[in-house]
Amino acid sequence: MDPYAPVPPSPPSPPPVARPWWRRPGFVVMGVLVVFGGGLLLFGDPSGGPERGVGEAKGSGRPEASAAPSSAVATRAPSASPTPAEPPDLVGKVLKEARGVADGAGYDVVTHDASDRDDGQWDADGWKVCFQTAGGQRGGGRPVLDLGVVRVESPCPAADGEKVTWPTMPDVAGAAFVRAGEMLEAVGVRKVRPESVYTDVTLPADPSAWRVCFQDPAPGREIENPQYATAYLKLAPPDAACPEEPYARLRPEPTP
CATH class of the missing domain: 3.30.10.20 (Trypsin Inhibitor V; Chain A)
Structure with a gap:
């Protein structure tokens, strides 16, 4: 082959193919701006500025946590029962009535035989109150009145626990x-x-x-x-x- 033979000319370049409209540079730039702007509106300012998205914590990509757990109301300590007023005077009342009055005033009642006999008080209509004292407080928080009682037909003893005269x-x-x-x-x-x-x-x-x-x-x-x-x-x-x-x-x- 002759090294000095003339080089044949290059074939002509094909004519430029027109790009689709959606791949043109202007459209791409505009699409990026639209997407970026929509992201700002939807998710807020990623810098954590005042324009951050709703429910997004400052400087964080996660929603803000609630200030208090949802179970806070359920675990709240129960409020104490209101302190009842001065205890009602129950001396002279039949035991059944005395219990109702004490309960309405916020007190629980315990009873004992005010005489020296130590009889049980099974029928509330058959006993009357001779003495009353404070009996402390029960676990439920209600104060207690301790009532010394005798049979309705009996006179009260001179002192709680003494023989009836x-x-x-x-x-x-x-x-x-x-x-x-x-x-x-x-x-x-x-x-x-x-x-x-x-x-x-x-x-x-x-x-x-x-x-x-x-x-x-x-x-x-x-x-x-x-x-x-x-x-x-x-x-x-x-x-x-x-x-x-x-x-x-x-x-x-x-x-x-």
């Missing part, structure tokens, strides 16, 4: 029957049975004017639960003296 039988001898009944009623005796002191004299339907010669129970005897006791009175007519002992005869039997 029952009334004593009054001396009604010599009194008219109507007056004797008033004296017995004053100490709680409701049942009175009059009888003629003479076996040969019949007691009238209305012995109000007859006088008492003998009585049972005897004067001065303690009457426990007087509402259930019965007083037996021996009466003589207004115009007759009392005999030396009951069941005598007013008129001696004629001698043969």
Whole structure:
């Protein structure tokens, strides 16, 4: 081959192919600007400035955490019960009523027999309050009233835990029957049975004017639960003296 032979000319370059409209530089630049601007609107300023996106923490790409956990309300300590007012005066009330009044005032109640008998208080309607003291506080936070109680028909003892002092039988001898009944009623005796002191004299339907010669129970005897006791009175007519002992005869039997 001849090294000096002339080099044939290069083939002509093909004509430039026109680029699609979406790949032209101007459109690409505009697309970048649109995408960048949309990102700012959607996600905020990545520099953490005042224009950062909603819910995005300053200087962070993560949403802001809540200031307090959602369970804070559930774990909040329960508020203390309001301190009740001055305790109500329950002395003299029946136990059932006393419990209701105490509960309405914000107090719990415990009870004990105020006498020396230590009986259980099973029927709240059958007991009354003689003493009340503060009994501390229960786990629930309510203060407690300790009530010393006795049977409704019983008098209160002189002090909590002491023996109940029952009334004593009054001396009604010599009194008219109507007056004797008033004296017995004053100490709680409701049942009175009059009888003629003479076996040969019949007691009238209305012995109000007859006088008492003998009585049972005897004067001065303690009457426990007087509402259930019965007083037996021996009466003589207004115009007759009392005999030396009951069941005598007013008129001696004629001698043969």
